[in-house]
Amino acid sequence: QLHLQESGPGLVRPSATLSLTCTVSGGSISNSPYYWNWIRQPPGKGLEWIGSIYYSGSTSYNPSLKGRATISVDTSKNQFSLQLQSVTAADAAVYYCAKAAYGNYLLYYFYMDVWGKGTTVPVSS
Amino acid sequence: SYELTQPPSVSVSPRQTARITCSADVLPKQYTNWYQQKPGQAPVIVIYKDNERPSGIPERFSGSSSGTTVTLTISGVQAEDEADYYCQSADTSGLVVFGGGTKLTVL
Numbered sequence: 001q002l003h004l005q006e007s008g009p010g011l012v013r014p015s016a017t018l019s020l021t022c023t024v025s026g027g028s029i030s031n032s033p034y035y036w037n038w039i040r041q042p043p044g045k046g047l048e049w050i051g052s053i054y055y056s057g058s059t060s061y062n063p064s065l066k067g068r069a070t071i072s073v074d075t076s077k078n079q080f081s082l083q084l085q086s087v088t089a090a091d092a093a094v095y096y097c098a099k100a101a102y103g104n105y106l107l108y109y110f111y112m113d114v115w116g117k118g119t120t121v122p123v124s125s
Numbered sequence: 126s127y128e129l130t131q132p133p134s135v136s137v138s139p140r141q142t143a144r145i146t147c148s149a150d151v152l153p154k155q156y157t158n159w160y161q162q163k164p165g166q167a168p169v170i171v172i173y174k175d176n177e178r179p180s181g182i183p184e185r186f187s188g189s190s191s192g193t194t195v196t197l198t199i200s201g202v203q204a205e206d207e208a209d210y211y212c213q214s215a216d217t218s219g220l221v222v223f224g225g226g227t228k229l230t231v232l
Binding site for chain 2: 035037039046047048049052060062063096100102105107108109110111112113115116117118
């Protein structure tokens, strides 16, 4: 059974770069027909998709982040990572990684069926 | 990119039927999915591709679609169904969007 686990620093300073890693176990990222995603949830607010990556390295990002996010994949470690530059207090959130199935069957589908438990990232000096 | 609009809250009595809507602001609508999130937990998918139910999700959860609106229906609501529910879709360029979420309260 596929399992995803987020890891990263317990605290990020304002203007610094937030770095998180998602380790995938129970399956391989390599050659898997899935997208690997980062999603965040500020305290008391809704879910926000940050971006996704395919095992080949192809990426998509939420335009609202204005180019601050970078997602990369390391197939040798079965991990994918998020870097978010120039963080502010508004970036404080629970960050989730998730695997998404996708495809075209009459319409386009993209759904996240396996999620990590999430990691809380406070932003403070 | 586009937006998905959900009502902020829905209240229902136990054993009644809850319906949560999600409206897309553009056409063509792509498939929509629903996630349940309980406090302090990660979201769990309960409906995908508008109306398909993953294994392990109770039959009382169902989905439907009409035009640009999709609906999550929970028949015979139980106390354990009290949670936040989010719809989600994606366009063919790979951009993913979530609705704002609906808090389901079981009275």
